[in-house]
Amino acid sequence: MLIHATVNGTQHTVHVAPETSLLTLLRDELGLTGTKNACEEGECGSCSVWLDGELVCSCLVPALQANRHEVRTIEALAPGEELHPLQDAFLATGAVQCGFCTPGLLVAAEDLLERNPSPSDDEIREALAGNFCRCTGYQKIVEAVQVASGRAGLLTAVEHGKVGESARRVDGIPKVTGAFTYGSDLRADGMLQGVTLRSPHPSARIHSIDVTKAEAAPGVHAVLTADDVPGKPTFGLEYSDQPVLASDVVRYEGEPVAIVAAETLEQARRAAELVEVEYEPLSVVSDMEDALRPDAPQVHEFGNVLRHVHILHGEPDTTEADVWVEGYYETPMQDQAALGPEAGLAVPSEDGSVDLHVTTQWLHVDRQQIAPCLDLPEEKVRITLTGVGGAFGSREDIHVQIHACLLALRTKRPVKMTYGREESFSGHVHRHPSRTWIRYGATKEGRLVAADVRLLLDGGAYASSSPAVLANASTFAAGPYEVPNARIEGTVVYTNNPPCGAMRGFGAPQVCFAYESAMDNLAAKLGIDPIELRLKNAVSSGSVLPTGQVLTGSAPLREVIERCAAIPLPEHAPLDAMTHGVGFAVGFKNVAYSEGFDDSAEATVTIEVGPNGLEAQVQTAAVDYGQGLYTVLAQIVRTELGIEHVVVLPSDTSAIGSAGSTSASRQTTMAGAAVLAACREIRAELDTNGAAESITRTVTYQHRVTTGFDEKGQGDIHVAFAFIAERAVVEVDEELGLARVVQIAAVQDAGRVINPQGAEGQVEGGAAIGLGLALMEELQLEEGQVRNGSFTDYLIPTALDVPPVISGFVEVPEPGAPYGVKGIGELATVAATPAIVAALRAATGRVLNRVPVNPDDLLGLRAPAATAGRAPIPDVPGQQPIPEYLGMALGQQELMKAR
Amino acid sequence: MDVLTPYSLDEALEVRFTHPEATPVAGGTDLMVDLNARRLQPTALLDLSHVDELGTWQKESGTVFVGAGMTFARIARELTEFPPLADAARSVASPQIRNRATIGGNLATASPAGDSIPALAAYDADVVVASSKTGMRRVPLGEFLVGPKRTSLAPDELIVGVEWQSVTRPGSFVKIGRRNAMVIAVASACLQVDDEWHGVRLALGSVGPTVLRARHAEEFAEDLDWSDPATLVEFGRLAAAETQPIDDRRGSAAYRRHVVEVLARRLLAQAEKARC
Known part of the structure; x- marks a missing residue:
């Protein structure tokens, strides 16, 4: 139907289909992409706009109801050159990270201030509770609204900040105006829309796929199946075991089976529904312990064990201890729930090459996986980073990349693919569910003498980064403590659950929940204060870990613990019927890649005289998906070269070599070091030869070499370590089993803080994700099928769930790292979960050995997670991932053919 | 898909009678979730957003009537003398949803988790429904709700509102x-x-x-x-x-x-x- 709507003061006459939402009208028809689509369920608030002056979720307004009404969007918040005071406040307070939620939050915050010019904190959180943010933990957003309302002073981030200053984000202004282009905002002339047909079965044989009807459907340009993949049929981050499109079997619910490109999204979806796939359901391996049974169905023909890590240090089997504690702990599958959906635009060239603009964490390793599948040399696949709306590990693996390129090359038209929220739950890897059996032995004075840990991770249907996640979890499993005798047996198995891989913490959160829970048990058994017990056993520089690795870098764990414990507790009186509890936890994690991985980052810095004097440009292929890396790189250039005006160029595989992934808390160290080195070369050139028109230097930085595990799991496995202590205060309604976190205190070992406001933002946001894991986040699986793959039922914390986080940093420089930095992205997630659960135990006295803790657990309506005994140690050839022994670098399908 | 857009209650009931297959939509906060996810693909929509009679409420001689088109934001603001209903309205989702979601939609969806329904049940409310042929009738809430997401609404009826005897006690x-x-x-x-x-x-x-x-x-x-x-x-x-x-x-x-x-x-x- 034809409608007349006034949008931001301009009258539009447009044709809309009855089912079209106002969101689609704004974004696709009017090109107002500042309004974001992150769920289309009215849960997340990213699509907030005003309709006749009322705040609404535009995804739930039928566009036809905008007929003869007035719509106002983020684009109208500050129509002129000047920013709106709220936009400025968001930038000044560091309330913007990935920025995907920012337009919706700004609209909701402005709506609040129009009705209530000086809201209290509670009123702010209440008003913004319908706007999810996955990056910030909400605290800086609340501060921004306080600032805009005039209640708090302007906590101004510095415009051209240097190292050590809270520099304003280099990408901040487009993020607050809605102009920043994310993957889902991309458009190209003549663009087709691509969709994926996914398996409804977690395990099935495919007997036939008939695309005849789909191909004949209106607007369809291509329907592709496994037979249409011109090159290598599989891909994978570490092992190429995942089919581009399933051919003979599907191994998880949601596995891609066919892809379609059509003129419109609606046509592509309709066509996908017309693809006829004949499945024969097979038995499902849904439980990670079942996967280890000798009679278990095999997820892959070569077995269900993906990797086993065996670490033996000292003589744990014969060590005598005064006291032993033993525990069993479970963690669930957690979703990264980045607000920006997976998206990409593939543009074919006449020479048969392709340009891909995509949301990712590592451009070059994407290309390494994409090109062989397309049967193209790498230089014919050019990848450019587009705006990324958060990631948290979910974009380390391939999502739309290969599919969009295949469709573009086939149709010779640009093809755009964007996942909706439900598809996103199937379209990326998750955090591994875990089961941990842990045993600590200690002297009666509280000194640890032995640790014995059995660890099982559910890797899901494909390898992804599971081998590395397992290595991490295994090496951290005895905690950041001096334990002279340790045995750690870690296994990751294949199941027919959705594939698991990287998520913030990468194996560390699972074991941290186990070892910190066990430490609290030990403290209770010994009658020692839990903080004192941790101080007594904390590692420091020179300590030896269970892998035999000596901590050669900075390890100020004791100071971290003491500083955190000294943060004042909140002044509050618990409400009626509420009991409160305080919990404490420490955690540690590696920085950068491990196990001998050849890890590097390349950067180019150019200085030249521009119209405004000397300017600098920084080029890397590194990804900033919200945490502020580009701002950090600019700060380094300003500091080293004294140049205020720094341009960070877009990340692109054609422009420069790999920077490695933005993950593993590594990019400030890696890309930062490369930029620093390039700057210092320029500085040296300037010092030697004086100013020139233009100087360019490219440097590749490599961190120190690490090793793999020997047969006893010994080795110099990790590059560097960082530590954290967190304390949580909770209130529990013991009759209703409801818990509220009142305060989180966190002190982190940061080496050197480059951007204090940004660092706080990482801690606040990281803690919020750990809180989610403690209290509500769990992808529920039943026989391999996801029961809650939507924002309605996969709950992430809102502004009313995340308390104020008080953060602090201990700065003891890490030798060899630029300015002594340590990555800070992951740790706050790691220790928040055990700290909160410890607080819940303190409040209720319950045994809580499983997260998320639900009301049934707090009431004793559900028994603690039980175990029939430790999972068996699989019979494996050695420490390497099993596919390695089978020559699986080839890829699963080639391997099967070769047989 | 067709869109039918009546501008009065009489017109709406007439359209409902002639097009019982059309899915009524008011605030859209439930329906659009299903449309966006393609779980529903109705052949026609009956847009009730222009039927002004539905967007009113009144209290007359001890009887309270709340029109089906009253949003939860308005209920929370305007029906403060009925704290349970106002509180229930405030507990609905987010400000964005409360500005759109209607009490009629909550009744039509008939979820056992519908936020406003316990208050209406505790008021012993009747659902006021109407048809162009059989006229208006008052259905006790307990008879209106027949199962999870199922009501006794006839295909030619629309929910006009909800009515109860005003309560004065806490x-x-x-x-x-x-x-x-x-x-x-x-x-x-x-x-x-x-x-x-x-x-x-x-x-x-x-x-x-x-x-x-x-x-x-x-x-x-x-x-x-x-x-x-x-x-x-x-x-x-x-x-x-x-x-x-x-x-x-x-x-x-x-x-x-x-x-x-x-x-x-x-x-x-x-x-x-x-x-x-």
Whole structure:
């Protein structure tokens, strides 16, 4: 139907289909992409706009109801050159990270201030509770609204900040105006829309796929199946075991089976529904312990064990201890729930090459996986980073990349693919569910003498980064403590659950929940204060870990613990019927890649005289998906070269070599070091030869070499370590089993803080994700099928769930790292979960050995997670991932053919 | 897909009669979720947003009528003399949703977790429905709700509003969920004291196929001393016994039953406190 709507003061006459939402009208028809689509369920608030002056979720307004009404969007918040005071406040307070939620939050915050010019904190959180943010933990957003309302002073981030200053984000202004282009905002002339047909079965044989009807459907340009993949049929981050499109079997619910490109999204979806796939359901391996049974169905023909890590240090089997504690702990599958959906635009060239603009964490390793599948040399696949709306590990693996390129090359038209929220739950890897059996032995004075840990991770249907996640979890499993005798047996198995891989913490959160829970048990058994017990056993520089690795870098764990414990507790009186509890936890994690991985980052810095004097440009292929890396790189250039005006160029595989992934808390160290080195070369050139028109230097930085595990799991496995202590205060309604976190205190070992406001933002946001894991986040699986793959039922914390986080940093420089930095992205997630659960135990006295803790657990309506005994140690050839022994670098399908 | 756009209630009922296949849409907050996910692909929409009669409410000679098109934001703002309903309206999702979602839509969706329904049940409300052929009728809420997401609305009828005898005594509503905002009720309860202070009406959400009334508990509490701890305990026990909860992804049956026991006890104690 034809409608007349006034949008931001301009009258539009447009044709809309009855089912079209106002969101689609704004974004696709009017090109107002500042309004974001992150769920289309009215849960997340990213699509907030005003309709006749009322705040609404535009995804739930039928566009036809905008007929003869007035719509106002983020684009109208500050129509002129000047920013709106709220936009400025968001930038000044560091309330913007990935920025995907920012337009919706700004609209909701402005709506609040129009009705209530000086809201209290509670009123702010209440008003913004319908706007999810996955990056910030909400605290800086609340501060921004306080600032805009005039209640708090302007906590101004510095415009051209240097190292050590809270520099304003280099990408901040487009993020607050809605102009920043994310993957889902991309458009190209003549663009087709691509969709994926996914398996409804977690395990099935495919007997036939008939695309005849789909191909004949209106607007369809291509329907592709496994037979249409011109090159290598599989891909994978570490092992190429995942089919581009399933051919003979599907191994998880949601596995891609066919892809379609059509003129419109609606046509592509309709066509996908017309693809006829004949499945024969097979038995499902849904439980990670079942996967280890000798009679278990095999997820892959070569077995269900993906990797086993065996670490033996000292003589744990014969060590005598005064006291032993033993525990069993479970963690669930957690979703990264980045607000920006997976998206990409593939543009074919006449020479048969392709340009891909995509949301990712590592451009070059994407290309390494994409090109062989397309049967193209790498230089014919050019990848450019587009705006990324958060990631948290979910974009380390391939999502739309290969599919969009295949469709573009086939149709010779640009093809755009964007996942909706439900598809996103199937379209990326998750955090591994875990089961941990842990045993600590200690002297009666509280000194640890032995640790014995059995660890099982559910890797899901494909390898992804599971081998590395397992290595991490295994090496951290005895905690950041001096334990002279340790045995750690870690296994990751294949199941027919959705594939698991990287998520913030990468194996560390699972074991941290186990070892910190066990430490609290030990403290209770010994009658020692839990903080004192941790101080007594904390590692420091020179300590030896269970892998035999000596901590050669900075390890100020004791100071971290003491500083955190000294943060004042909140002044509050618990409400009626509420009991409160305080919990404490420490955690540690590696920085950068491990196990001998050849890890590097390349950067180019150019200085030249521009119209405004000397300017600098920084080029890397590194990804900033919200945490502020580009701002950090600019700060380094300003500091080293004294140049205020720094341009960070877009990340692109054609422009420069790999920077490695933005993950593993590594990019400030890696890309930062490369930029620093390039700057210092320029500085040296300037010092030697004086100013020139233009100087360019490219440097590749490599961190120190690490090793793999020997047969006893010994080795110099990790590059560097960082530590954290967190304390949580909770209130529990013991009759209703409801818990509220009142305060989180966190002190982190940061080496050197480059951007204090940004660092706080990482801690606040990281803690919020750990809180989610403690209290509500769990992808529920039943026989391999996801029961809650939507924002309605996969709950992430809102502004009313995340308390104020008080953060602090201990700065003891890490030798060899630029300015002594340590990555800070992951740790706050790691220790928040055990700290909160410890607080819940303190409040209720319950045994809580499983997260998320639900009301049934707090009431004793559900028994603690039980175990029939430790999972068996699989019979494996050695420490390497099993596919390695089978020559699986080839890829699963080639391997099967070769047989 | 066609769109039918009436501009008055009479016109809307006429269209409803001639196009019973058309899916009515008011605020769209439930329907659009299904349309966006392609779970529903109706052949036609009946857009009720221009039927102004539905967007009103009034209190006349002891009877309160709230039009089906009243949004939860307006209910929360304008019906403050009915705290349980106003509180329930405030507990709906987010400000964005409350500005759009209507009480008529909540009734039409007929979810056992519908936030406004326990309050209406505790008011002994009637749903006012109308058809162009058979005219208007008042359906007791308990007869209107026949199952999870099922109502007794005839294909040619529309929900015009909801009506109840005004209550003057205290009442309260509590909603329980896994997080502090944006949550579908795992359980909810509304207790309303009757005008003579003799008894209470207790309605329970998300613990059965429809919102339930805890009749046994209500009968038990009649004329008893609500300050007596034993009375409170028994009231809670009876209420819990009347639930028919299920285990689902949002909560366990055992928890739902337990919560009802606690809430019933607390709400009755609260009512007693309000009397003193």
